[in-house]
Amino acid sequence: MEALRSLEGARVEEDFSLSRISWVGTKGYARWYVKPYTVEALAKVLLLVQERGLPFVVCGNCSNILWGDGFFDGIVIDTRELKRWKIEERLVIAEAGVRLGELVKDTCECGLSGLERLWGIPGTVGGAVVMNAGAYGACIGDLVEWVRVWREGTFLLLSRDELNFGYRSSNLKQCIVLEVALRLRKDDEVSKISLEEVKNARLARLPxxxxxxxxxxxxxxxxxxxxxxxxxxxxxxxxxxxxxxxxxxxxxxxxxxxxxxxxxxxxxxxxxxxxxxxxxxxxxxxxxxxxx
Ligand SMILES: Cc1cc2nc3c(=O)[nH]c(=O)nc-3n(C[C@H](O)[C@H](O)[C@H](O)COP(=O)(O)OP(=O)(O)OC[C@H]3O[C@@H](n4cnc5c(N)ncnc54)[C@H](O)[C@@H]3O)c2cc1C
CATH class of the missing domain: 3.90.78.10 (UDP-N-acetylenolpyruvoylglucosamine reductase, C-terminal domain)
Known part of the structure; x- marks a missing residue:
């Protein structure tokens, strides 16, 4: 499809082997694989899929996805190049493809707490928010202030009250997450669990x-x-x-x-x-x- 092949600001591949992104090595194929380098390029892909009614799957790190072994005649949109993030006061604003592990480590180093218990979850921020990932009694939804999404052809800013976070669930399953704002705390405000404690607990249980x-x-x-x-x-x-x-x-x-x-x-x-x-x-x- 010419519109995809000539898309600027994204890597585009045809007849893509899903074993390259499958976390557990399964062996399907996808007609198209698109990895946008910017949120703007992602927006172009989303408009294209909407205009043409093309089947698509958006993924982060694929750590929770079981890819089928067959041929998917659609587009896999990989968000992992969308990895810019910044801190404004205690608000961390991260693009969907930022690795959760990186964010946990860096925010702890900046003296902010809230994400420690999520250390070791191998997802992206986008995937984590959609799944409301969590561990040791904490989940990412507890920290979300707002999420910027694409839903049915429109870009929206949704506040946490609209997101309906539950156990490993949110109402973001019909949305594409572009950017997430997380409200963290100063280290000294709460008795926090140390990153070392979480690491030790996780590594001891890890299959x-x-x-x-x-x-x-x-x-x-x-x-x-x-x-x-x-x-x-x-x-x-x-x-x-x-x-x-x-x-x-x-x-x-x-x-x-x-x-x-x-x-x-x-x-x-x-x-x-x-x-x-x-x-x-x-x-x-x-x-x-x-x-x-
Ligand atoms: C070893 C291991 C340990 C794990 N431990 C935990 C744990 O302790 N707690 C826990 O909750 N989970 C855990 N998980 C599961 C998984 O890591 C989390 O659910 C993670 O948040 C998924 O993020 P991801 O980027 O890999 O998402 P993916 O697996 O790529 O996608 C998951 C779902 O989110 C959707 N999605 C991804 N990005 C977006 C986006 N930007 N917009 C819209 N939809 C999107 C996908 O379409 C898919 O439906 C673990 C997985 C592994 C492999």
Missing amino acids: KGKNLGSVFKNGDTFFAGRVIEEMGFKGYSIGGVRVSERHANVFISEEGATASDYVRLINLVKSSALKQKGIRLVEEIVYAGSFV
């Missing part, structure tokens, strides 16, 4: 091997990992995908793992939980691309 973090959400009355463990799935595998022995809600990808191995294992665990325990497990991971 080894390629994975997408927690596959399922916890429920109000259960931990998904405990449910899966109680059903005896630890170490169980289908094809190249195995339930971690360390943490049953994390599935590890071995050499040759396919998206359909993931889907088969996920479906087996879901149907077993329903049959054996009457529990309806809901995925935290997101499916994107084409599943064969």
Whole structure:
């Protein structure tokens, strides 16, 4: 498509192997891959997809996305070059592609606190806000002041009251996040957890091997990992995908793992939980691309 090929301010590739961005090595393809270098270039891509009604997926670091093994006849829009951020007083304003880890480290070094518990979540700011990522009792939604988005062809500034943050959810799933403002605190205002404590706690629990973090959400009355463990799935595998022995809600990808191995294992665990325990497990991971 000429309009995409000649787009300025973005890297554009055709017949793109999704294994290059898949966190767990799955092997689908996308017709187009676009990586805008500026928010303005991203805006041009979004206007184009809207005008032509093209299917598209926006991604950050893909740390929560299971890409299908098939051919996605659409556009993958990668935000990771949108990585400018600044601090205005205690407000951190970051473009969608800023790495969360970088922001945690740098804001701590600037004497600001609030993000420490999110250390080690391997996402971008955009992906984290959409998913309301969190850990150790904190989630990014608690810090959000406003979000600049593209929704149904319009650019909007949404305040936190409009975002409906819940456990690993927000009403941003229909939006493209361009920029996020996070309200942090001065170090001395709260008794804060140190970055070292979070690092040690995380590293002690971290399953080894390629994975997408927690596959399922916890429920109000259960931990998904405990449910899966109680059903005896630890170490169980289908094809190249195995339930971690360390943490049953994390599935590890071995050499040759396919998206359909993931889907088969996920479906087996879901149907077993329903049959054996009457529990309806809901995925935290997101499916994107084409599943064969
Ligand atoms: C080892 C590991 C550990 C993890 N630990 C945690 C944890 O402790 N807590 C936790 O909450 N999560 C955790 N995760 C999951 C994941 O890292 C988070 O959900 C993260 O915030 C996703 O960010 P991302 O940039 O990778 O998003 P992606 O995976 O790229 O995308 C996730 C979703 O957000 C959408 N999206 C991404 N960017 C945008 C944008 N700019 N605008 C609109 N939509 C967008 C995508 O379309 C997709 O639906 C972990 C994952 C891994 C691999």
